[in-house]
Amino acid sequence: MQDKHKLSTFYHGKRVFVTGHTGFKGSWLCQWLVTMGADVMGYSIDIPTKPSLFEVLQLPTQLQDIRGDVRDFDTLQKAIQSFQPQVLFHLAAQPIVRDSYKNPIETFETNVMGSIYIMECIRQLMKTQPAFPLESVVMVTSDKCYENQNQVMGYRENDPMGGHDPYSASKGCMEMAVSSYQKSFFQKSPIGIATVRAGNVIGGGDWGKDRLLPDIAKAFSVSQAVTLRNPLSVRPWQHVLEPLSGYLLVGKCLAEDPASFSEGWNLGPLETDIATVEDVVKKCIQVWPTNTYDVQQDDSLHETSILQLDVHKAIAKLHWKPTWTLNEAIEKTIQWYKTFYEKGSKASKVETNQQILDYMNV
Numbered sequence: 001m002q003d004k005h006k007l008s009t010f011y012h013g014k015r016v017f018v019t020g021h022t023g024f025k026g027s028w029l030c031q032w033l034v035t036m037g038a039d040v041m042g043y044s045i046d047i048p049t050k051p052s053l054f055e056v057l058q059l060p061t062q063l064q065d066i067r068g069d070v071r072d073f074d075t076l077q078k079a080i081q082s083f084q085p086q087v088l089f090h091l092a093a094q095p096i097v098r099d100s101y102k103n104p105i106e107t108f109e110t111n112v113m114g115s116i117y118i119m120e121c122i123r124q125l126m127k128t129q130p131a132f133p134l135e136s137v138v139m140v141t142s143d144k145c146y147e148n149q150n151q152v153m154g155y156r157e158n159d160p161m162g163g164h165d166p167y168s169a170s171k172g173c174m175e176m177a178v179s180s181y182q183k184s185f186f187q188k189s190p191i192g193i194a195t196v197r198a199g200n201v202i203g204g205g206d207w208g209k210d211r212l213l214p215d216i217a218k219a220f221s222v223s224q225a226v227t228l229r230n231p232l233s234v235r236p237w238q239h240v241l242e243p244l245s246g247y248l249l250v251g252k253c254l255a256e257d258p259a260s261f262s263e264g265w266n267l268g269p270l271e272t273d274i275a276t277v278e279d280v281v282k283k284c285i286q287v288w289p290t291n292t293y294d295v296q297q298d299d300s301l302h303e304t305s306i307l308q309l310d311v312h313k314a315i316a317k318l319h320w321k322p323t324w325t326l327n328e329a330i331e332k333t334i335q336w337y338k339t340f341y342e343k344g345s346k347a348s349k350v351e352t353n354q355q356i357l358d359y360m361n362v
Helices: 005-011 024-035 072-085 097-102 104-128 168-183 212-220 241-254 279-285 312-318 326-343 344-358
Strands: 016-021 039-042 065-068 088-089 138-142 192-198 199-200 227-228 234-239 264-267 273-274 293-295
Touching: 005 344, 016 072, 016 168, 016 212, 016 264, 024 039, 024 241, 024 279, 039 264, 065 104, 065 212, 072 104, 072 273, 088 104, 097 104, 097 168, 104 138, 104 168, 138 212, 138 241, 168 212, 192 241, 199 212, 199 326, 212 227, 212 279, 212 326, 227 279, 234 241, 234 279, 234 326, 264 312, 279 326, 293 344, 326 344
Parallel strands: 016 039, 016 088, 039 065, 088 138, 138 192, 192 264, 199 234, 227 293
Antiparallel strands: 234 273
């Protein structure tokens, strides 16, 4: 594992633009960037949940907070142009598989066209401002971008893109669109551009609907059984800081050597930390005892039962490797939620910063 403290040296004083900064992953990323001394501008349409990690961490007091839609090209371009970022992380998305069935057009517009607008903003700014300071662009997609064959072996970066549901298909489309822009317009550019694909992230402060750990925490906080829809579904679980460390490392590598790192990267857990939904719940109960669960099978909507990522390329070329085991990730996550529900937001903010420091020092 590359020394995480080198990330602090790289990002200290950097101007970093983050779309989707009000979301779960975006909030953790921004807090980490601020901790390292980066100058951050966030761009997001709204605060997606209530409660919100973004508000728990009081991030509006720590960064420049811009409200805007990634589908609004003019507003997006003005924000990027005014801030003059050196690094850009694109996390804004419609992130829920089940919502993609209800709102497929919005899902494709946000996930595909929103990403294309990011690429086009950068292309135009580079044409009109030769001295534009942008060094690296990290486009966040999903492990669901692959054409899923329910195979046992993990998907590799050169496997075909695809997707059964609108969400997964939109992420596959996003991958192809970014690759097209990179090959068509940025091959000889000093800007490094890469896509990054993570597994099912867990961590404190996630209140997204239809998400396993938030559902567990809500139920356990009031001593209720949590209901599982698909207990045997296999997912590559990982603490949110794991892929974020990969995003940050990719951003650094792109700035230093764009030609070598402008490609797709899997940033999932090791094979030993891939588990079923039911296994994860049982581990949560070990950390937060006297709780239980029940099963209510839901076959109404298609959702992939097996999904794994092969991370050998990231280990070999990025020198990136997961730090916390699944047991440690669950313990950190449940501890965060217990702190929030028992002690409140101030204690949760302290817990967040402590977990970032703990992770950096492993």
